[in-house]
Amino acid sequence: MYTKIREYVNFKLRNDYSSDVEEKKEEIISNIIERYDALYEKTQDESYSYIEAIKNIGEFSEEKEENQYKPQFAEMLLVSATVLSVISLIATFLNGVAGIIVIGVSMSLYAVGAMYLYQYSKFVQSEEYDITKYHAFIDKSFSYAMTNFTFWAISLSLIFSRIIYGFLISLLVLTVTGDPEAVLSILLISVIAFLIALTIVGAVFIGLYRKLMKKYTDLTGKEQVITVGQRVKQFMGKSSSEKGNIFLSSWFYPIFHFIIVIFLIADIIHIYDRTYNPNIVYNELFLIENFTLIFLYVAITFLHIAGRIKHHMIVPLFTLGISITGFIFWLIMANSYYISSFNGEVFFFVGIIFLFLTILDFAINRKIK
């Protein structure tokens, strides 16, 4: 509790740049600790004693109090905004209007989510006197900014270049229709337009991002926020023995792989049942594929149980890799030949479930305990 008191006083005086600030902090901390000790001796209630002791600190600067909000909901808005910012790039490639809509939704979700978390952090600070939580909420509000801003900037630049490209194409149709050199020039101009747009939009977003980071420093006293990308990097570096996450649970892969193997066996039986049909081809190929995959799944599961796989990302990447490759292979074969295997559909659902679990895992493990 002493550390919590120290953290709170440090936070309250984070904007105090006077020469005697350290001595000031020490004096206030020592007074509050004495008050806390006296209250705790009387009540034996840590939480009550902490709040009552810290209440007595008073105000060193003007701080407005806010109401309570729902952080988990807000956090989901931020995650959704980030996912949509990535999707906006793909949508922009396919259709400019769709891209604009997705960017708009992403920006709105981000704004609402960040505002919710900001207000809640203020509430946590003023009512619960909990600086650890306050910092965590503020961190969440800002940590998604970098990813969102990057994708918004690229998508918006792409939209601008699409507009220019469309304009130039219509001009070409009206003037020199069908000239390949002119088409090449237009493509070149579009790329240049994209780069120019990216520079302008990027500069605007970098400016906004810097302002946000300055605000972050003012609010928390910390220089840098840990971005989503850095968190992913940290997660990737975790050892497989660490707990607290669906993918790191010892039971997850044996059960998940067992279900996949059941479906692959069902696929083998299905192929055997149809071998009499002369129109169905490449049965042997799918049988070999299924048997190989069953062997691989069983082998990797045993290695996982035996603790022989040191890096926790190997198993999920293996599962994801198999799903994507298996599905693409099946798709190509199914489009060209008449086949009886349905393992591509299995891999499709495995991929979807895996993606869903990733989101679920994020929602469960990223919330503040």
Added chain:
Amino acid sequence: MSFNGDLLRGHTDMILLSIIQEKDSYGYEINKRIEDWTNQEFAFTEATLYTSFKRLVQLGYITTYWLESESNKKRKYYSITKLGEAYLNQTITEWKEMKQIIDKVIQKNQ
């Protein structure tokens, strides 16, 4: 009895100097005495205490030193100076004069 802390806040310097004049003391102990006198209804905030002490130090009315308690707790003690004692006597005199005037006004109205 409803307690009006604002009346006390108006005399922060006199209250603090009076307590320190008795014996050298530190923030929590000073506040504890005020709380006991007011039946736990009033205590200065750390912000008020620190600001007042800082001003009194700058005026030369008190001096400070750090001391470690038997339980190894570091405490910042305040000690009154001659100048502080003179100022305290002056404010006490002013307070008594003011009190007499107010008493007269109240008695007149009662």
